[in-house]
Amino acid sequence: MTSQYATRLADGRELIYFDHKPGFDRSAADQRTDLDPAPPASEIRWDPLFEEYAVVAGHRNTRSYRPPDSQCPLCPSRDGQRTEIPADDYEVAVFENRFPAFSLAAAETPDVASDRRFASAPGAGRCEVVCFTSDHGASFAQLPPSQARTIIDAWADRTRALSAIEPIRYVFCFENRGEEIGVTQAHPHGQIYSYPFVPPRFARAGAAGQRHQDATGRCLQCDQLAGELAAGTRIVDQTASWVAYVPFAARWPYELRIVPRDHVADLTELDDEQRDGLATVYLNALQRFDRLFDAPAPYIAAWLQAPVGQFRSSWHLAGEVFTIRRAHDRLKYLAGAESSAATWINDIPAETAAARLRDVV
Amino acid sequence: MTSQYATRLADGRELIYFDHKPGFDRSAADQRTDLDPAPPASEIRWDPLFEEYAVVAGHRNTRSYRPPDSQCPLCPSRDGQRTEIPADDYEVAVFENRFPAFSLAAAETPDVASDRRFASAPGAGRCEVVCFTSDHGASFAQLPPSQARTIIDAWADRTRALSAIEPIRYVFCFENRGEEIGVTQAHPHGQIYSYPFVPPRFARAGAAGQRHQDATGRCLQCDQLAGELAAGTRIVDQTASWVAYVPFAARWPYELRIVPRDHVADLTELDDEQRDGLATVYLNALQRFDRLFDAPAPYIAAWLQAPVGQFRSSWHLAGEVFTIRRAHDRLKYLAGAESSAATWINDIPAETAAARLRDVV
Numbered sequence: 001m002t003s004q005y006a007t008r009l010a011d012g013r014e015l016i017y018f019d020h021k022p023g024f025d026r027s028a029a030d031q032r033t034d035l036d037p038a039p040p041a042s043e044i045r046w047d048p049l050f051e052e053y054a055v056v057a058g059h060r061n062t063r064s065y066r067p068p069d070s071q072c073p074l075c076p077s078r079d080g081q082r083t084e085i086p087a088d089d090y091e092v093a094v095f096e097n098r099f100p101a102f103s104l105a106a107a108e109t110p111d112v113a114s115d116r117r118f119a120s121a122p123g124a125g126r127c128e129v130v131c132f133t134s135d136h137g138a139s140f141a142q143l144p145p146s147q148a149r150t151i152i153d154a155w156a157d158r159t160r161a162l163s164a165i166e167p168i169r170y171v172f173c174f175e176n177r178g179e180e181i182g183v184t185q186a187h188p189h190g191q192i193y194s195y196p197f198v199p200p201r202f203a204r205a206g207a208a209g210q211r212h213q214d215a216t217g218r219c220l221q222c223d224q225l226a227g228e229l230a231a232g233t234r235i236v237d238q239t240a241s242w243v244a245y246v247p248f249a250a251r252w253p254y255e256l257r258i259v260p261r262d263h264v265a266d267l268t269e270l271d272d273e274q275r276d277g278l279a280t281v282y283l284n285a286l287q288r289f290d291r292l293f294d295a296p297a298p299y300i301a302a303w304l305q306a307p308v309g310q311f312r313s314s315w316h317l318a319g320e321v322f323t324i325r326r327a328h329d330r331l332k333y334l335a336g337a338e339s340s341a342a343t344w345i346n347d348i349p350a351e352t353a354a355a356r357l358r359d360v361v
Numbered sequence: 362m363t364s365q366y367a368t369r370l371a372d373g374r375e376l377i378y379f380d381h382k383p384g385f386d387r388s389a390a391d392q393r394t395d396l397d398p399a400p401p402a403s404e405i406r407w408d409p410l411f412e413e414y415a416v417v418a419g420h421r422n423t424r425s426y427r428p429p430d431s432q433c434p435l436c437p438s439r440d441g442q443r444t445e446i447p448a449d450d451y452e453v454a455v456f457e458n459r460f461p462a463f464s465l466a467a468a469e470t471p472d473v474a475s476d477r478r479f480a481s482a483p484g485a486g487r488c489e490v491v492c493f494t495s496d497h498g499a500s501f502a503q504l505p506p507s508q509a510r511t512i513i514d515a516w517a518d519r520t521r522a523l524s525a526i527e528p529i530r531y532v533f534c535f536e537n538r539g540e541e542i543g544v545t546q547a548h549p550h551g552q553i554y555s556y557p558f559v560p561p562r563f564a565r566a567g568a569a570g571q572r573h574q575d576a577t578g579r580c581l582q583c584d585q586l587a588g589e590l591a592a593g594t595r596i597v598d599q600t601a602s603w604v605a606y607v608p609f610a611a612r613w614p615y616e617l618r619i620v621p622r623d624h625v626a627d628l629t630e631l632d633d634e635q636r637d638g639l640a641t642v643y644l645n646a647l648q649r650f651d652r653l654f655d656a657p658a659p660y661i662a663a664w665l666q667a668p669v670g671q672f673r674s675s676w677h678l679a680g681e682v683f684t685i686r687r688a689h690d691r692l693k694y695l696a697g698a699e700s701s702a703a704t705w706i707n708d709i710p711a712e713t714a715a716a717r718l719r720d721v722v
Contacts, residue, residue: 042706043710049566056707176696212409224409247410340665341560341561342560342562343556
């Protein structure tokens with residue numbers, strides 16, 4: 001049973017400790033007196049030609065960039081170092097990002113859209129940092145299952161809490177890992193972005209699932225999963241409650257989709273047994289990525305949850321984990337084909353990737 | 362007036378020389394006897410959950426990777442070196458890619474889709490390499506306007522020729538420049554991908570433009586351009602026939618949209634004067650990118666043309682040029698927000714980027 005303790009940082013941002021069991025003292029106060037005021041809100045702009053949003057967050061250019069380990073802001077406050085986490089230890093800690101892409105403060109800015117060619121809205125929402133462990137040198141893949149379970153509980157709890165906040169429409173839990181994809185803090189951590197709109201890739205998935213449900217009465221993801229299980233060639237791992245497979249049309253050199261066998265809409269709907277099962281299957285997936293090559297994999301891991309108040313019955317929760325490493329000395333770069341035409345060219349067929357991911361246990 | 366000379370390489374691939382004026386002898390035959398047979402065709406797979414294509418091209422993993430300058434396959438054949446271009450000099454040369462993402466040979470493969478959950482089609486189409494100059498150490502930005510004009514003519518001619526080939530539905534002319542975005546050949550060159558489908562970002566743009574035309578009788582891009590000219594803050598360059606501006610909802614740190622004032626659907630419709638004007642405005646744009654920081658910009662430059670036989674009256678030609686460099690020592694990486702949620706977070710407001718691009722002449 002995960003317990004939690006919520007407090008505020010010196011500049012008013014919320015910090016929540018998640019612990020595997022109760023009884024820890026997490027009441028230490030943030031002693032910092034030199035925090036800059038909150039940066040200005042970001043702006044969401046709409047491109048009517050391509051029908052896509054861009055988030056303009058000028059202040060993020062000043063965010064801390066690869067600080068030395070001794071000044072890590074995600075470590076506990078110890079040895080005279082005052083960090084984002086006042087306690088001298090923690091299991092899992094979640095706090096509001098100091099350089100957020102979205103902020104609830106922005107919700108108070110009036111909507112400035114008048115000319116539809118230049119539609120813009122305040123970047124209202126909330127961005128949180130999820131510290132996976134107090135151990136600066138660890139990685140998610142190395143955590144014990146009980147710690148992974150605490151993180152899953154934290155994701156689920158934050159999804160529930162953030163989904164209840166107006167104007168949030170999508171809660172996106174993800175981890176970027178590795179300098180190769182631009183991670184600026186080495187400490188093991190993920191992020192939660194809560195968007196005031198449904199990000200376009202998820203909006204399209206929601207619409208596709210809804211059309212399939214309307215036409216067949218069935219869940220598209222459930223049908224896809226049944227097809228993958230029947231084919232077998234792309235399955236990497238399965239447990240009583242979870243299946244991990246390389247998607248038939250995988251975009252990335254190595255990519256896994258992690259899906260519960262039961263039809264659930266988001267992480268909040270997972271019961272105790274499903275969460276414990278996820279801890280195992282998820283750690284197993286990350287470990288496979290780290291064993292593909294002789295160095296830890298740069299990866300992106302993301303939870304595709306149902307949007308807030310939309311597509312709730314047709315959406316089927318899925319995790320996706322993918323790496324940009326396509327060979328021990330080569331990365332997959334996004335160039336014209338991907339970044340402009342939005343069509344991925346993948347050198348490694350899904351069946352080949354699945355065989356390798358199966359073999360690296 | 363650009364003249365052309367078409368021939369075949371030793372393995373049957375087509376090579377076309379484009380010259381500023383007639384009279385050059387480009388008849389040298391390809392002497393190589395050790396060319397491997399054409400690689401197997403790629404496969405286009407459809408992901409029904411996210412409604413997007415992925416192209417599986419396993420053979421591309423063996424393509425030549427950063428060869429030493431002395432073995433550059435895009436240089437003319439000289440000094441005993443036999444390259445992809447048999448002549449001992451050229452102005453602009455276009456040839457079929459030896460490791461193509463799409464190939465017309467694939468069109469003969471029967472369509473293997475039966476189960477809609479695993480829809481797949483042969484990777485039919487054609488991929489060409491466009492050598493911008495025989496000078497290995499040059500860059501597009503440094504070429505004289507007459508050479509840029511020859512390249513524009515080559516793009517237009519290839520667009521016309523490729524559009525006439527069944528089953529091609531989209532002709533995409535682009536350049537990836539810089540190791541930072543994974544370019545594997547240093548020689549100045551671009552590529553032309555002809556797709557047997559309309560890439561999704563362009564399909565969405567086509568549908569948006571069509572809806573706008575149906576609703577208002579006007580072109581969406583023309584309306585957008587008029588708005589940008591009225592606002593002025595994001596305009597970087599204008600000539601009698603062209604305007605270059607940073608899009609209001611730019612996704613990239615520095616990004617330019619280059620648009621003809623007249624409503625034309627693709628490069629083939631540009632007249633002589635518009636092509637000469639483009640050579641100037643395009644060189645100017647690339648030079649601005651190279652002057653932003655102390656090193657040449659890694660950039661992607663792409664032509665957004667009307668799809669073959671679709672949206673021809675509503676589509677308005679546009680070029681886009683963007684760099685992933687956001688500061689002299691920092692790149693913009695695509696992480697979870699972009700690669701999974703498909704929503705770009707941009708540190709640099711369009712107006713700031715436009716001011717910098719204006720100032721670096």
